[in-house]
Amino acid sequence: xxxxxxxxxxxxxxxxxxxxxxxxxxxxxxxxxxxxxxxxxxxxxxxxxxxxxxxxxxxxxxxxxxxxxxxxxxxxxxxxxxxxxxxxxxxxxxxxxxx
Amino acid sequence: xxxxxxxxxxxxxxxxxxxxxxxxxxxxxxxxxxxxxxxxxxxxxxxxxxxxxxxxxxxxxxxxxxxxxxxxxxxxxxxxxxxxxxxxxxxxxxxxxxx
Amino acid sequence: xxxxxxxxxxxxxxxxxxxxxxxxxxxxxxxxxxxxxxxxxxxxxxxxxxxxxxxxxxxxxxxxxxxxxxxxxxxxxxxxxxxxxxxxxxxxxxxxxxx
Amino acid sequence: xxxxxxxxxxxxxxxxxxxxxxxxxxxxxxxxxxxxxxxxxxxxxxxxxxxxxxxxxxxxxxxxxxxxxxxxxxxxxxxxxxxxxxxxxxxxxxxxxxx
Numbered sequence: 001x002x003x004x005x006x007x008x009x010x011x012x013x014x015x016x017x018x019x020x021x022x023x024x025x026x027x028x029x030x031x032x033x034x035x036x037x038x039x040x041x042x043x044x045x046x047x048x049x050x051x052x053x054x055x056x057x058x059x060x061x062x063x064x065x066x067x068x069x070x071x072x073x074x075x076x077x078x079x080x081x082x083x084x085x086x087x088x089x090x091x092x093x094x095x096x097x098x099x
Numbered sequence: 100x101x102x103x104x105x106x107x108x109x110x111x112x113x114x115x116x117x118x119x120x121x122x123x124x125x126x127x128x129x130x131x132x133x134x135x136x137x138x139x140x141x142x143x144x145x146x147x148x149x150x151x152x153x154x155x156x157x158x159x160x161x162x163x164x165x166x167x168x169x170x171x172x173x174x175x176x177x178x179x180x181x182x183x184x185x186x187x188x189x190x191x192x193x194x195x196x197x198x
Numbered sequence: 199x200x201x202x203x204x205x206x207x208x209x210x211x212x213x214x215x216x217x218x219x220x221x222x223x224x225x226x227x228x229x230x231x232x233x234x235x236x237x238x239x240x241x242x243x244x245x246x247x248x249x250x251x252x253x254x255x256x257x258x259x260x261x262x263x264x265x266x267x268x269x270x271x272x273x274x275x276x277x278x279x280x281x282x283x284x285x286x287x288x289x290x291x292x293x294x295x296x297x
Numbered sequence: 298x299x300x301x302x303x304x305x306x307x308x309x310x311x312x313x314x315x316x317x318x319x320x321x322x323x324x325x326x327x328x329x330x331x332x333x334x335x336x337x338x339x340x341x342x343x344x345x346x347x348x349x350x351x352x353x354x355x356x357x358x359x360x361x362x363x364x365x366x367x368x369x370x371x372x373x374x375x376x377x378x379x380x381x382x383x384x385x386x387x388x389x390x391x392x393x394x395x396x
Contacts, residue, residue: 005138009122009308011306012311012312014309016365019193020196022189022193023196032187038188039104039136039138039143039178039190040102040104040136040141040143040177040186040188041104041141049258056251056273058286059294060251061247066254069278070276070277070278070280070313071277072276073370074274075254076140076273077269078139079269080115081262082267088112094121094137095137098125107268108207110216111211111213111214112210113211113213115268116210137318140338148357152350152353155350156350159350160346163378168379169377169378169379170374170375171375172372174374175369175370175372176372177369179366181214181367199340203339212393214355215377217391218394221394221395224395230361235337236388236391237302237336238384238386239300239336239341239375240302265303274304274338282365287337289318289335289336291316295316295317296324
């Protein structure tokens with residue numbers, strides 16, 4: 001089980017606001033049935049590595065449908081094979097150390 | 100007002116777990132008085148660009164105190180000058196589009 | 199045609215040096231027949247989006263074979279559909295503007 | 298001695314091309330006297346951590362001068378304290394392992 005953070009940024013939008021494109025990405029993601037969490041800087045998704053790369057490919061494609069000709073997609077995958085780590089597990093683990 | 104996501108990763112830890120180092124970073128951050136939010140993939144901090152670069156420099160240094168000789172720090176700064184965007188504002192903005 | 203930068207970092211290596219793992223990643227990449235360029239901070243690969251996501255999946259898996267239980271992989275894909283951009287094209291384009 | 302890769306992306310450019318902004322960033326960097334290398338996905342700079350964070354702050358500001366109201370800047374710093382690592386050293390180290 002791994003966690004992926006993905007951020008899909010359309011270039012050439014004429015305005016600084018890209019929220020409509022992010023909403024489009026989240027709509028596609030909602031149809032996939034994977035557990036995810038939207039943050040201010042990206043979307044965190046939980047799944048097996050194969051699932052995560054597969055959904056990343058799909059999400060990267062989303063903004064091109066809206067007359068956008070360039071997309072920069074960033075992905076970070078944190079993949080542990082020694083224990084199961086899901087969404088919120090790492091946050092809880094750090095918080096428990098702080099108490 | 101800008102948002103920064105930062106992730107500080109010590110290399111050469113002998114175990115896959117780096118939660119103690121992350122907790123160390125958050126402890127330093129708590130002393131700084133900036134609004135922040137811990138996620139599973141990094142820490143999001145709200146502030147002016149100058150404040151964000153300054154705190155990033157400080158957080159990057161934290162793991163070196165624990166016998167670690169190499170640190171890889173990733174930072175992303177999303178800086179808008181046309182409107183004030185704080186923590187949770189972008190999430191709310193996307194959520195409102197999805198409804 | 200798109201460009202991808204990928205960096206595959208094994209966590210829990212006991213020493214700060216991870217060059218052996220990077221070499222392992224490059225060996226796998228060499229068998230794939232895609233044009234690539236090694237930099238000090240990652241590997242840049244040229245290809246269609248489908249090819250890039252597919253090879254990224256493969257490269258991410260490489261360090262797990264060497265007793266490593268956690269891998270953090272970062273990927274950035276810059277995908278333009280209005281013109282063909284290959285390795286060195288963006289560098290040349292910026293250099294020509296500077297002259 | 299550390300290495301930093303930085304990429305400064307203006308949002309809201311109306312065209313997919315951002316090469317003029319990248320050239321502006323490189324022009325500022327050239328005045329700083331630090332060793333750097335332009336790649337297709339960012340700029341790699343060699344220096345002490347303090348120098349790198351300081352120049353990153355300056356480079357991040359560059360596109361705002363050109364009527365741009367939003368900039369997303371990505372930075373990765375790889376900082377080793379056990380040995381001196383400069384530009385091209387990591388590439389050479391991996392290449393020597395491959396031979």
